[in-house]
Amino acid sequence: METPSTDPAPVRVRGLPSWLLTQTAASAHRLVSGGLGAVGARGYHFRLLATLDESGPTSQAALGRHSGIHLSDIVATLNELAEQDLVERSPDPVDRRRNVITITPAGKRKLRHLEKVIVQVQDELLEPLSNEEREQLVRLLTRLLDHHGRG
Amino acid sequence: METPSTDPAPVRVRGLPSWLLTQTAASAHRLVSGGLGAVGARGYHFRLLATLDESGPTSQAALGRHSGIHLSDIVATLNELAEQDLVERSPDPVDRRRNVITITPAGKRKLRHLEKVIVQVQDELLEPLSNEEREQLVRLLTRLLDHHGRG
């Protein structure tokens, strides 16, 4: 129920980059989930709304390519967003396989709200680091991400 | 099935530390899972065996405190490890609530094997970074982890 008050891990584990990454990611996930959950959203909702807002109306397949979210999850997440009238699904007249997904005004409002939450969470997450250190971390992680994910 | 060949994320998302962390952690998890999965293990197995090897025979509750794994997951993971004779569960004579968990010789052999796998994976994970950068990353993540996780 509550945080146990002891060692995070054995020596052979706690120095491992992969462990440090997954653990700090778990912290980040706790913070993000907490923040978004407090306003009835979760990570995929934010990521999809942000992707959609940036790309303009698109197909679900394109949404998948631009968000890094799997197509099957796109379908499910869009169902949830559409139910709240944050996005609109309409058939594409020029290609009848496709749906055109559009973010609604309510969706844009929600997105702006979620963005505020997310920004606050970043600050909580990075609290112990100076500005230079934060930038350093972002640069290092970006390099790792650029390298993998083209695999 | 295969990697989509496009943008990882929209601008408002791809600079977020929380997103970078969870995505690099996902890469790390893919690599670790792949490596461990190839020898029939997963993260909890390695972490528990390592914790156990370091602490010597202990109770499950202590194991939970020292590994950062939830008690309920400890139970399930120990069931799996015991089934493969990598650990032994025996009742504690001085406190009959407790089980004393001991790593077996086979468990130690397995642990040594898993360690090799894990070390290789670290190198794959950090490939694009210099040694100094790797140390930097480890320091920054450790600071974050020390800060959070104390509640």
Add this chain to the structure above:
DNA sequence: CTAATTTCAGTCAAACTGACATAC
């Protein structure tokens, strides 16, 4: 025919919750 798009029905690992029986 092949290829792209959407949908559905799953799996999986990790983290976590709540309840319960037992023993200290």
Add this chain to the structure above:
DNA sequence: CGTATGTCAGTTCGACTGAAATTA
């Protein structure tokens, strides 16, 4: 009594798989 321990059954989120139907 309250607290610690072990067990079980369950959820959540994110990532992922496989298959099917439709249309280009």
